[in-house]
Structure formats: C-alpha cells, structure tokens
Amino acid sequence: xxxxxxxxxxxxxxxxxxxxxxxxxxxxxxxxxxxxxxxxxxxxxxxxxxxxxxxxxxxxxxxxxxxxxxxxxxxxxxxxxxxxxxxxxxxxxxxxxxxxxxxxxxxxxxxxxxxxxxxxxxxxxxxxxxxxxxxxxxxxxxxxxxxxxxxxxxxxxxxxxxxxxxxxxxxxxxxxxxxxxxxxxxxxxxxxxxxxxxxxxxxxxxxxxxxxxxxxxxxxxxxxxxxxxxxxxxxxxxxxxxxxxxxxxxxxxxxxxxxxxxxxxxxxxxxxxxxxxxxxxxxxxxxxxxxxxxxxxxxxxxxxxxxxxxxxxxxxxxxxxxxxxxxxxxxxxxxxxxxxxxxxxxxxxxxxxxxxxxxxxxxxxxxxxxxxxxxxxxxxxxxxxxxxxxxxxxxxxxxxxxxxxxxxxxxxxxxxxxxxxxxxxxxxxx
Amino acid sequence: xxxxxxxxxxxxxxxxxxxxxxxxxxxxxxxxxxxxxxxxxxxxxxxxxxxxxxxxxxxxxxxxxxxxxxxxxxxxxxxxxxxxxxxxxxxxxxxxxxxxxxxxxxxxxxxxxxxxxxxxxxxxxxxxxxxxxxxxxxxxxxxxxxxxxxxxxx
Numbered sequence: 071x072x073x074x075x076x077x078x079x080x081x082x083x084x085x086x087x088x089x090x091x092x093x094x095x096x097x098x099x100x101x102x103x104x105x106x107x108x109x110x111x112x113x114x115x116x117x118x119x120x121x122x123x124x125x126x127x128x129x130x131x132x133x134x135x136x137x138x139x140x141x142x143x144x145x146x147x148x149x150x151x152x153x154x155x156x157x158x159x160x161x162x163x164x165x166x167x168x169x170x171x172x173x174x175x176x177x178x179x180x181x182x183x184x185x186x187x188x189x190x191x192x193x194x195x196x197x198x199x200x201x202x203x204x205x206x207x208x209x210x211x212x213x214x215x216x217x218x219x220x221x222x223x224x225x226x227x228x229x230x231x232x233x234x235x236x237x238x239x240x241x242x243x244x245x246x247x248x249x250x251x252x253x254x255x256x257x258x259x260x261x262x263x264x265x266x267x268x269x270x271x272x273x274x275x276x277x278x279x280x281x282x283x284x285x286x287x288x289x290x291x292x293x294x295x296x297x298x299x300x301x302x303x304x305x306x307x308x309x310x311x312x313x314x315x316x317x318x319x320x321x322x323x324x325x326x327x328x329x330x331x332x333x334x335x336x337x338x339x340x341x342x343x344x345x346x347x348x349x350x351x352x353x354x355x356x357x358x359x360x361x362x363x364x365x366x367x368x369x370x371x372x373x374x375x376x377x378x379x380x381x382x383x384x385x386x387x388x389x390x391x392x393x394x395x396x397x398x399x400x401x402x403x404x405x406x407x408x409x410x411x412x413x414x415x416x417x418x419x420x421x422x423x424x425x426x427x428x429x430x431x432x433x434x435x436x437x438x439x440x441x442x443x444x445x446x447x448x449x450x451x452x453x454x455x456x457x458x459x460x461x462x463x464x465x466x467x468x469x470x471x472x473x474x475x476x477x478x479x480x481x482x483x484x485x486x487x488x489x490x491x492x493x494x495x496x497x498x499x500x
Numbered sequence: 501x502x503x504x505x506x507x508x509x510x511x512x513x514x515x516x517x518x519x520x521x522x523x524x525x526x527x528x529x530x531x532x533x534x535x536x537x538x539x540x541x542x543x544x545x546x547x548x549x550x551x552x553x554x555x556x557x558x559x560x561x562x563x564x565x566x567x568x569x570x571x572x573x574x575x576x577x578x579x580x581x582x583x584x585x586x587x588x589x590x591x592x593x594x595x596x597x598x599x600x601x602x603x604x605x606x607x608x609x610x611x612x613x614x615x616x617x618x619x620x621x622x623x624x625x626x627x628x629x630x631x632x633x634x635x636x637x638x639x640x641x642x643x644x645x646x647x648x649x650x651x652x653x654x
Contacts, residue, residue: 159621
C-alpha cells in the first residue's frame with residue numbers, strides 16, 4: 071500500500087533534515103516545474119488529479135487556484151491553514167511536526183502555480199514542536215536556494231513566514247484567518263469578493279490545508295493518473311484517517327481514500343474497548359453529522375459520506391460508545407461552538423449559548439416538554455444560509471443527527487413528558 | 501516603557517507586513533512573552549507604539565484566548581476539555597488537578613505557582629486525555645502520573 075504523505079516519516083517521528091529529505095526524492099517536484107512547466111501546466115495537473123481540499127470542505131484544489139488572476143500585480147499570497155482545531159482532529163499535527171519539508175515543497179510549488187511571491191504558515195499556537203521544526207526547515211530551504219529570490223536560477227521569487235496564532239477556532243475559517251493575519255479580530259468576511267481576488271491585505275490569496283498542500287509534490291512527480299489510482303473510489307489520493315474515543319487502539323493512518331468506516335473501526339482501531347458497544351461516530355470532526363451502525367460499510371470519501379447525510383470533514387472520527395451519555399456528548403460539542411463563536415452574527419452568538427443551556431438542563435434531568443422541539447427548530451434557525459459563516463451550521467450537524475438517531479436518549483431526561491400541560495422555563499443554569 | 505529588546509522583536513514583526521497595525525497581535529505576543537501577561541499599562545504602551553487607540557488594540561487582545569489580560573501564575577496548565585478528551589476522562593483529570601492544587605478552572609494558586617485554564621482540542625485526540633503545562637504537552641494522562649508531572653514545575 072502506497073503512503074506518499076507519511077511513508078518517509080521516521081518511526082520516532084523526528085523530521086528529516088533537508089539532506090535526508092532530498093535523498094527520499096524531496097524537492098524533485100520543485101526542480102521539475104522550474105525546469106519546464108508553466109504555472110498553468112502545474113494547475114492543470116492538480117485539476118486533473120481530482121485533489122479535494124483536506125481541511126474539511128472538500129473543495130477541488132485545482133479549481134480553487136484557477137480563480138486567481140495570474141496576471142495580477144504582486145504581491146500575491148499563498149497561505150497554509152495549519153490552525154488545526156476542529157475537536158477530534160489530529161491529522162495535520164503529524165505532517166507539521168514530522169514532515170515539514172514536504173509541506174514547504176508543496177507550498178513553493180503551489181505558490182508557483184498561482185504566481186504568489188509571499189507565503190505564510192498560519193500555525194496553531196499549541197503546536198510547539200511543529201513551530202520549531204518548521205522554523206528550522208524554512209531556514210534550510212532558504213539556505214538551499216529553494217526559497218528567496220530567483221529560486222534555482224528560475225527568476226521565481228518566494229518568501230515564507232511562520233505565523234503562530236493566539237487561539238480561537240474562528241482562525242481556521244479562511245477569511246477570519248486573513249483578518250487575524252492582518253492583526254484584527256478573527257471574524258469572517260463577506261464573500262464575494264473571494265480571497266482569490268481580494269484576500270490578505272486586499273491581494274489575491276489562496277488558503278489551503280496542510281494535508282492538501284502536502285499532496286502536491288507527489289502529484290507533480292507522479293502525475294494525475296497515479297494520484298487517482300491511489301484511491302479505492304472516484305475521490306483521488308490517500309487520506310489521513312483517524313479514530314479517537316473508547317476503541318482498543320486509537321490512532322492515525324494514511325490509507326487509500328474510500329476505506330469503509332468498519333475497516334477503520336475494526337481493522338485499524340482494533341474495535342471497541344471490551345464491554346462497550348458502538349453507537350455512532352462523527353466521521354470527520356465535531357462539525358459533522360453522526361453516522362450509526364447501519365452506515366458502517368459506507369466508504370469514507372466525500373460523496374459516499376454525503377450520501378448518508380454527513381460529511382467526510384477532516385476524516386478523523388470520534389466514536390460514541392453505549393456507556394457514554396449522548397446528551398453529555400452533544401453538550402460538550404455545543405459548549406465548544408458557543409465558546410468559539412466570534413459573536414459577529416446574531417443567530418450564532420445568541421443561539422448557541424441558549425442551546426447549550428437547554429442541553430445542560432436535559433443533562434441534569436431537568437428538561438421540559440417542548441425542549442426537543444425547540445432544539446430541532448434551532449437546527450434550522452442556525453442552519454446553512456442563516457448565519458455569516460459555517461460555524462453555527464457546523465455545530466448543528468451533530469445536534470440534528472443526535473436527535474434523529476438517539477431521540478430516546480433526550481426524551482428520557484425530559485420530566486413528565488406526557489403529563490406536563492405547559493412548561494415555561496423560568497430559570498436555567500449552566 | 502517597552503524595553504529595547506521588546507521593541508526590536510516588535511520591529512521584526514512589523515517588517516514582514518505592509519503596515520504597522522497588521523503586526524499588533526505579534527506585538528502583544530512579544531510583550532506577553534516578556535511580562536507573562538498584558539496589563540492595562542502594557543496595552544497602553546503597545547498601542548502607542550503601534551499607533552493605535554487603546555480600545556482598538558484591546559478589542560484585538562480580548563478576542564484571543566491566548567493573550568492573557570489578567571495575571572497568570574508561573575505555569576499555566578491548559579486542560580483539554582473537548583470531545584475526545586471528555587469521552588476519555590477530562591472531568592476526572594480536571595477534578596484531580598483541583599484537588600491537588602486547590603484551584604478551579606480559571607484560578608491561580610495562592611503561591612502563584614499554577615493557573616489552570618480549560619482549553620479546546622489540543623489536536624492529540626488519539627492520546628486523550630491531554631493537557632499542556634507551559635510549552636509541554638502531556639498525553640494519555642493517568643491520574644497516578646499527576647504528582648510526577650506537577651513536580652517538574654516549581
């Protein structure tokens with residue numbers, strides 16, 4: 071089984087030095103494009119490869135790049151979103167800590183494809199080891215002439231800077247990330263204009279995920295057809311899949327795109343811990359809908375997961391077992407989203423704390439008649455199209471699917487469900 | 501007064517961006533790095549240097565949870581309270597820390613040794629529960645390890 075992204079990572083996870091990385095084929099894709107590929111040709115290969123953004127939304131990478139006007143005056147920016155903070159997601163950490171040169175190579179090639187001359191790594195503050203390793207790798211790349219002015223004599227220039235954040239989930243939202251890099255509060259921007267036209271400091275900008283950009287060198291070296299063949303389905307490439315929760319062997323694996331949830335759970339994660347049963351899982355981070363037992367044989371790619379009403383998201387699944395409270399589980403997720411809401415738009419700022427309070431009451435067995443219906447109404451009121459960005463709609467995904475699949479778990483904590491005539495909540499404590 | 505060293509570091513950050521104010525988060529980080537937290541006085545100094553109003557800078561400073569606008573202890577414990585850690589025992593970890601240190605989330609111990617804060621997902625969910633103390637990450641924590649871990653921080 072081919073593992074282009076992680077195959078060269080050492081057992082002890084120490085990153086390769088530049089010299090070591092070059093020995094396993096590092097920076098070949100950069101040499102290849104600078105020797106005789108136009109930016110358009112690089113874009114065409116990536117488009118043909120069917121690479122889709124690995125940050126969670128799954129937008130085709132080649133198409134995203136194609137909206138950047140190649141002839142626009144400089145500066146133009148390429149940014150890697152390394153602000154991994156989706157609860158339950160721990161995939162980019164590995165690539166950042168243990169394969170920094172692969173990411174940098176992917177960034178240089180991608181910057182060339184959109185003719186960017188400035189690049190930033192927007193790194194989460196908590197990733198201290200990654201910060202050290204990336205700093206060292208950027209320095210090595212400058213010394214080798216892979217970054218800076220006139221890279222390898224080609225006339226192409228690119229600077230790269232590491233920016234470490236200061237917290238807040240919102241920074242992972244593309245336009246909020248740009249605001250944060252500009253020294254502002256991380257609130258989302260109106261689209262259009264899209265960042266490809268008016269991004270960082272009003273200049274054309276591409277923001278891509280770590281795993282996405284780490285795929286680029288391999289696609290350039292081996293071609294679009296090779297990349298497609300790595301996958302078991304129509305979605306191309308390999309994918310970093312993870313499993314956390316009460317399974318025997320939680321972990322992270324690079325596997326062909328399209329393995330089933332059952333394989334991940336049973337073959338790789340070793341099945342549930344003794345004495346526990348699988349009830350469901352969020353397939354790709356906190357903001358994805360639950361999948362349940364009937365979905366275990368679903369292929370974990372973008373369209374297959376979407377077909378059963380969820381999203382592949384980040385591909386790192388969080389398992390819910392039969393001894394863990396469903397209401398507590400969802401309350402924890404909503405607490406996170408309520409806390410991380412930037413407060414910019416009303417449904418999100420006001421709706422999420424209210425939902426959290428009601429879930430808290432239900433969790434304390436003090437739910438009232440009508441609470442579940444109220445929660446259901448909120449999944450629409452905070453749903454797609456009702457808010458400024460995707461944070462609140464994302465938060466509604468686990469809630470709406472939990473009520474759909476585990477309604478009895480909510481109902482059993484509603485007091486006097488069938489007798490109560492009218493229930494107006496006067497006090498709620500959270 | 502900003503020290504010469506602080507000014508040098510802030511200037512380095514300003515150098516990377518097209519205009520000064522874009523580096524204000526970096527400037528807050530520099531000051532916090534040297535002074536442990538950002539007091540009203542520090543905020544005033546940074547605002548003046550960045551040619552921003554105090555309110556403008558404070559609106560940025562208070563948005564980000566890793567800029568401390570209140571004093572913290574010598575070591576900041578960040579306990580992950582997100583979903584995978586919650587499933588794997590965050591609550592008992594938090595309660596045990598409270599028992600050992602005599603502080604709840606958001607509090608600083610009387611001897612100023614530790615501040616304990618809740619923190620969203622630390623991105624190490626296959627090794628839950630997790631926490632950070634300063635720059636150090638601890639994973640797969642069992643309660644019987646806590647004494648040995650805490651001992652390292654005086």
